[in-house]
Amino acid sequence: MPPITVTQDLVLAVAELSQLNIDGADIDGYAADMTKVLALVEQMHGVDTSDIAPMSNPTDASQQLRADEVTEPDQRERFQAIAPETDGGFYLVPRVVE
Amino acid sequence: MQDWEIVIGLEIHTQLKTKSKIFSGASTDFGAAPNTQACAIDLGFPGVLPTVNTRVYEKAVAFGLGIGATINLTSVFDRKNYFYPDSPKGYQITQLETPIVVGGSVDVVLKDGSVKTIQVTRAHLEEDAGKSMHEDYHGQTGIDLNRAGTPLLEIVSEPDMRSAEEAVAYARYIHQLVTYLGVSDGDMSQGSLRCDANVSIRPMGTEALGTRTETKNVNSFRFLERAINYEVERQIAVLESGGRIRQETRLYDSDKDETRPMRSKETATDYRYFPEPDLLPVHITQDYIDAVRQQMPELPAAKIQRFVRDYALNEADAQVLASTVALADYFETVARVGGDGKLAANWVRVELLGQMNRESLTPSAESLGAISLSANALGMLLARIKDGTISGKIAKTVFAALWHGEATDPDTYIATQGLTQVSNSDELAPIVDGVIANNPQQAAQYREGKTKLMGFFVGQVMQQTAGKANPQQVSELVQQRLLD
């Protein structure tokens, strides 16, 4: 994989996926940061990993399964006490058009 | 005019029948007040972690066995990343690369009686999203996350279907199977089974697949048929006017009976799947799979075959009676108590289902459990037809009384209402003679060969005996008297 040159377009595309606004004045700064970090990261491209299985988690154990029981009581009041905006038990957001 | 071949693949999301959610201990009950069944995990609060409900694995494995699929001994959860208000964590936990169920197939019977095999690609476990309410909040959208985290099994088919009819037949089969297996309650009005239809068309005789659209969240078989037909027509119109199909996600609007592109969810979103680091790989053993197999009920196809064989039913009757486990069990009780499979099939199909249909009841476990007429009572009623205690006609009267809860025991009702059939010739002969005497013209015509008039005479006798006369006996007597 050749080194990535982080363009303004790439910054904006990644920002869109990340749901972040990057001000016009900051785009070059982010592009420069990303370029440097990716250059650091790209050192690993020289390592031969052809037969190596990816390691997602340092634990070799397998997932324990939980009994199918209702253990969580209704705590709506408590949770919604710290919500930005609610009404009638619903969380409110600007109108979503499907 | 170009001939088009229709290519359909279905993704069916079925909600699994569990008490608690797939990744949390919150209740999955339907219809609770908004956000009262959304715990910190379902809400994606900071610092919370998922755990895995053991029952979802039992259900998924049972489904896999039910379609003859491979069950992966190791399955892995992945994150699918996207922002949407009903997806509280900003990602959905699903299974991408290593799902629990791989392969398998189902045979569906089409209206013309032909059988079509549909291949299943995979079935994977994932969590449901919440619901957005667009109506009531002064231009804002309300978010209810009760449904978030409800366990889903997503069943993905190969693009093997060639018409809306085939797609509906397949969807119905899957619905029947998951209900049979107790994998899902199958209640479509509560969204327990939802279909996404991938539809494309290509010139007949060509191989390459056309560009497909995905019509999302179709929640009834009728709408599925309509949505596919609409989409096919639309695609044909686009292509025949020289346009191109855009690969996009569409929504079926049942009020307008049309599909339209979804505006908010980007169709080309990059989901950035990666293994869910908060969960470990799930390992199951062959012993576990065998244990699930031991617990599995008889599957629909086997049951239909057995009905045909053991009760000498035709295929169509067997299919109807095996449509739900509850109805099949009901029928088998009626047949056992009544001592006649064919008679039982007839009464359950025509009388029971007819009555239920008139009252808009489907033969589910709930409705069959709730009606007054028990399978045992219906069986006893049929036994009384068979032993000649009552006529089929009187039996309908008793059926009605039992249905309406005016009686619970057919024998008691027959006795107290004096409905026992009169088969005694000494009792019936004078009545027959009276009817003949009062209708000389018809008697003459009968003797001249108009034997169809037998029904008239039997009818007259039945009228005079308030239906209690044994019609067989009556017709024998009429014939005797008129021809001898």
Added chain:
Amino acid sequence: MSDLHHKTISQLLRDLDNKAFSSVELTAHYLDRIERLDPAINSYITVLREPALARAAAMDVARQKGTHPPLAGIPIAHKDIICTQGVRTSAGSRMLDNFIAPYNATLVEQLNDAGVVTLGKTNMDEFAMGSSNENSYYGPVNNPWRADRVPGGSSGGSAASLAAGLCTAATGTDTGGSIRQPAAFCGITGLKPTYGRVSRWGVIAYASSLDQAGPMAQTAEDAAHLLQAMAGFDHRDSTSINQPVPDYLAQINGSIKGLKIGICTEYFDAGLDDDIRTAVMAAAKTLESMGAILSEVSLPNTQHAIPAYYVIAPAECSSNLSRYDGVRFGYRCADPESIEDLYKRSRSEGFGREVKSRIMVGTFALSAGYYEAYYRKAQQIRRLISRDFSQAFDQVDYILGPTTPSTAFKLGEKVDDQVAMYLQDIYTIAVNLAGLPAISIPAGQSQGLPIGLQLIGRHLDEGGLLKVAHNFQQASDWHAQRPDDGQ
């Protein structure tokens, strides 16, 4: 009573038992010090004066009755990434400045059950992303040893407050060195346990497969006190380890005679400060003099640890931080015009620059067309690094090296050079990738600033690490050195 804050937990427990003073007096002493000294250090984000005093009083009553749990009345602090019910848990971010946690982290419950008094919540790099504590919404923390120096990060507040005598011990979290590096910079003892030894439930996630909470304390013995309470399986954390918790306090007193300690050659590279090299080698000799057997050991993939980490951690972070969307909790922008506006402005205004930068890198590494070359590649390298350790532990029992390449650097020195900041974690990061336990203990000073020695152990060998550290601390007094606060 003026030197109460120099006492270790072990000493305080004896004094409390002997009624030399009460937990209320001890707690008030700390609260008083925080009030006087912390404005210059900024190690606390939230101080819980009244609840702490009430809790101390309750623990005094329990001690009177003789029904008290093991750490009754010991005042500690929690890193502000650890959820404390009813108390703001900010993760050092504007995003969670208004987040009152509705539940306790499991480790908070466990420490509460053990009887601790919570003094407050300590400052940190936003969402644990940083090595200098300069990425906090609540401002930087000054190193108590020298005010123009950083305390390290991301658990900089916990380390600084300990060094300044503003708590007896504290919790931290370590994703790439965030317990050990600030412990080294502040001259205290910091243990990163085996991944999964301490439950992550209620610990706000940065990178789920790397995050691990652990104790930060004045001594290895004190760290053992805390770990005893914190460790254990939690049914709420699927990645926590279902193994019995040993008696760490019993283990630390064992001898280190015959233990094989490997000196990691790759950790003594050209980038290492000379004073640190000298101090760490001297410490190794001390251990040898106590019966340990020294040898050299190699971890050949060390150089790839930082590249792999800066893919894996940002990738997981980009996903973990998607839940901060202004809908259910946390910061919401003013007057959002649309759902997208709500998301984008809430996130852009709520997160700081470094967090946004890591989200962007992580999003990129997972995106279509790059996943294989970045994320998958990094996970493969992770296995190579893990194998390095397995092979090394076939030869030795512990791996020894410096915790950091330099002592505490100047505030502002590296803020404009992200990569230089990342290289701070060069000796600590591989441990997280492999999920191993490691401890940093004070082992010298350079120009008045503490030097940290790192020991890495096998999976679940926290007891052994604490034993080696405790033995070293019996033979040295670097851990007892404190900056002069004039008080």
